[in-house]
Amino acid sequence: MNIEEIKIIGGFNKCGESEKVNELVVKRGEIFGVVGPTGSGKSNLISDIEQLAQGDTPSSRKILVNGNVPDVEMRRDPRKRRIAQLSQNMNFLADMSVEEFLIMHAKSRGMNSEGIVDKVVDLANQLTGEPIKKDYNLTILSGGQSRSLMVADVAVISDSPIVLIDEIENAGIKKHEALELLAGCGKIVMVITHDPVLALMTTRRVVMRNGGMTEIIETTEEEKEVSQRLSEIDSWMLSMREKVRHGEKLNLKDIETPVVSGN
Amino acid sequence: MIIVAGTPGAGKTSVMTHTIKQLVSKGNKPAVVKIDCLYTDDDTRYGKLGIPTLVGLSKDMCPDHFAIYNLEEMAEWAEKEGVDTLIIETAGLCHRCAPYTENSLGICVIDATSGPNTPRKVGPFLTSADVVAITKGDIISQAEREVFRERVLEMNPKCTIYDVNGLSGQGCAEISEEIMEAKDIMDLENEELRHNAPLCVCTLCVGETKVAKKHHRGVLRRIDGFTKYVGE
Secondary structure, eight states, X not given: OOOOEEEEEOOBOTTSOBOSOOEEEEETTOEEEEEOOTTSSHHHHHHHHHTTXXXXXXXXXXXXXXXXXXXHHHHHOGGGOOEEEEOSOOOOOOXXXXXXXXXXXXXXXXXOOTTHHHHHHHXXXXXXXXXXXXXXXXXXXXXXXXXXXXXXXXXXXSOOSEEEEEOGGGGSSOHHHHHHHHHTTTOEEEEEOOOHHHHHHSSEEEEEETTEEEEEEEOOHHHHHHHHHHHHHHHHHHXXXXXXXXXXXXXXXXXXXXXXXXX | OEEEEEOTTSOHHHHHHHHHHHHHHTTOOEEEEEEESSOOXXXXXXXTTTSOEEEEEOTTSOHHHHXXXXXXXXXXXXXXXXXXEEEEEEOOSSSOOOOOBTTSEEEEEEEGGGOTTHXXXXXXXXXXXXXXXXEOGGGSOHHHHHHHHHHHHHHOTTOEEEEOOTTXXXXXXXXXXXXXXXXXXXXXXXXXXSSOOOSOOOTTTTTOXXXXXXXXXXXXXXXXXXXXEEOO
């Protein structure tokens, strides 16, 4: 089944009032943002979509796929699941090696695991500083390594038409590359973010407050320009971060010519 | 008759509380028996649902064994209370027992944060269950959740798996549907366990405290796997 769109039918906020945004449609190829203060219910919105909620979660939201209620099998069986989720929960509890874990995960998605471990690990290592090896135990991976591994896992093993991302910026990985890798082409991507660079990379964003969707903001042309410049500042910051990371010293000259001129 | 087993702290009572609310809203009249070892206040939690509630403390006996020995008493009690469904929640000790009987609905509640090796370790209470409710999946990654689920299926390919949340009750509506559709036990007198209890009874079971080999009788197994019987 090709997934052309998902529709979120609003439920209730934390006070039991109807959500101001009572219908939200996200189409194929769109990168959609979710913004709002901590505790405003962003993760719950993503979780409702991941579960394809049918009024059975605390928010009472309903999720339609291509305008229809998805069948039970799609909700339940990971082999039929069309949704990949990168949650904030990145601490591995599984006491097994990277290789063993990836093979099991490929199996749970009904995939042939041949060559998949190297592919995921190579991809993960493009996003993080200290390389991951496939015989490493999952529990020793750092925050950045775990997150990179998960991004690569979502790109290769959980490769799905709907991708949900919860705060990718938190773990010191190359977020632009990660988002590009995850968005691929023709996917529906929803990304929770506090990062203005990522937020303005989206076409629209929904504002969350007190557990409810309150407003939808279209990214304006001006904002796209802001995004471009922020992006330049960001890579400038990143270049200095890399210097510090590699044990180099910074001097005043490094911050003399930040590329914020716009052209 | 519904028999619920699971690892301690997995959220059996929370899952069942939400499930029972669903049952009641569908017009079903359930009663619940909680079997525990030394202490429980779960009867007050169940009691708040306004349904008949009974507690059994097994003391130094395995709670699963205790539950099995008392099935008839519990069934009689439930009959007197005039209920449609009897839910027995047993605490379990070593998880080498499967307290499920052939014609009951066996529900296993297992905690996803215990790691994907757990399904390999826990034995018949998982492998012979009809329904496996996986809790706490919301605090691990999607990939780990899927790996956990795969491990459960490796150990018990026939079970139906539900991801449930003991706090919000998500997934409990499906479990209540399974309960509504469960068959009745028609002949309790001839009802059998799905899986025999582990090798017993040994000298330790009946109170021996000395550890040296010469004090032990019954079925004894050495660490190299050699099994022999000592005694008359």
